[in-house]
Amino acid sequence: MxxxxxxxxxxxxxxxxxxxxxxxxxxxxxxxAGDITVDQALTLIVLDKHPSLNQQQIAELVFKDKASITRIIELLIQKGLLTRELHPTDRRKFALSITAQGKHILARLSDTILLNQQTALAGLEQAELQQFHQTLQKIIANCVAPPPCA
Amino acid sequence: MxxxxxxxxxxxxxxxxxxxxxxxxxxxxxxxAGDITVDQALTLIVLDKHPSLNQQQIAELVFKDKASITRIIELLIQKGLLTRELHPTDRRKFALSITAQGKHILARLSDTILLNQQTALAGLEQAELQQFHQTLQKIIANCVAPPPCA
DNA sequence: TAAATATAGTTGATATATCAACAGAAAGGT
DNA sequence: ACCTTTCTGTTGATATATCAACTATATTTA
The missing domain is CATH 1.20.5 (Single alpha-helices involved in coiled-coils or other helix-helix interfaces)
Structure with a gap:
């Protein structure tokens, strides 16, 4: 086409x-939410959902570099939404925890996420989404491990 | 789903x-190509295909900000792939032209672009691509002008 | 024509992406 | 224990994204 x-x-x-x-x-x-970016919000959400993952794993989950995550976390701490303490058993890692203010913002975020998704996908049938997702997966597979013919 | x-x-x-x-x-x-980014390559290609467009229009064509285009062009000039002169009739604009070196790189780019596309879309039928494209268009329309229900 | 407005492009500030180099700590092997 | 390797996260450099402010020029309007 x-x-x-x-x-x-x-x-x-x-x-x-x-x-x-x-x-x-x-x-x-x-x-x-006042003054927070989409990536910061996403990171906050993932940190909330997966408190046991380390920064590297968080990075993989959101398709970002660990360096990017470091900086995003830095900003979240600056904004008072997150605190960072020493990890009890592995001193290479940090124990990140979401502050009360962070929790407060998180509570308001869930509606926004739903709104975003519903807005973007309005009028799309399940079957169409299913097909769309499959095609995306094929493209991803092609890009990550290009077939020999290419 | x-x-x-x-x-x-x-x-x-x-x-x-x-x-x-x-x-x-x-x-x-x-x-x-030595030391050029995807965005720089894309901008070079678009400048080559649409020599009459101004920077603002180029920006819209590649979904970038005019500020981004300014900086990308700056780098292309630094790399000797582009020259910028005064526009003959409108002194707010610039007359951009691709250098011999730029043309040389462009010639090698076309194969790469084809390769990228063919690699990413390998194994996808026309009908699937058609459907995929339609779904993307719906999503774009939803995001740009969210339906009132959302 | 003078004043108001619109357009083209640049620049600054901040956030993110990417890669490479790095430091500190943990784990493994000897 | 010592040495090497691996892992975790930070930092620096550069490129790009975004928004807003700004300059210079063009266009419109009164």
Missing amino acids: IVDTPTQTVLYTLEQAIKAYRKLCQHNLDAV | IVDTPTQTVLYTLEQAIKAYRKLCQHNLDAV
């Missing part, structure tokens, strides 16, 4: 979709 | 796909 875009493929549209979605997310986030 | 990811949706997978694709692109690019 030919799409009239610079690189003539759906991958260009993929880029466009992600950027549109990020913009929507940030917009909705601004409405409920 | 439920996906076992932090935000439980395909939008998460979308993010993953884009990152995997970008990594593949940079990897393939590194193999043929």
Whole structure:
């Protein structure tokens, strides 16, 4: 299929979709939480859901670099949403905990996340989403381990 | 559909796909062109294909901010792939032209772009791509102009 | 034509992505 | 115990994203 875009493929549209979605997310986030970014919110959510994971594992979970996570966490601490203490048994790691203020923001975030998802995926049937997800998985597999013919 | 990811949706997978694709692109690019980024390559290609567009229009075409384009162009000039002169009729604009070296790199880029696309989309049928593209367009439309119910 | 407005591009500030180099700590093997 | 390797996280350098403020120029309008 030919799409009239610079690189003539759906991958260009993929880029466009992600950027549109990020913009929507940030917009909705601004409405409920003061001065936090989508990535900071995502990191906070993941830290809340998976308190036992270390930073490296968190990074993998959100497809970020461990360096990026370090800096995002730094900002979350600066904003008073997170505290960092020494890990009791492994002194390479840190024990991160979410502050009361962080919990407060988290509570307001869940609605926003739902809103983001429902807005972006409005009017899409289950079957269509299913198909979409499968295609994405194929693309990911192709990119991560390119088939020999390529 | 439920996906076992932090935000439980395909939008998460979308993010993953884009990152995997970008990594593949940079990897393939590194193999043929010395020291240029995917965004720089894309900008060079678009400048070549649309020499009459101004920076703002280029920015829209590649879904970037005009500030980003300014900086990318700056780097392309530094690398000797582009020259910037005064625009003959509108002194707010610039006349950008691709140098011989830029043309040389461009020539080698086209193969890489094809490779990137073919690698990422290997094994996908036309019908699947068509459907995928349509779904992406729906998501984009939803994000840009959220339906009132949301 | 003078004033108001719009447009093109740059710059600054901040956040994130990526890679490489690094330090400290833990684990393993001898 | 000692040495090597591995693991965890930080830091630096550079590129990009985003928003806002700004300059210079063009266009519109009164």
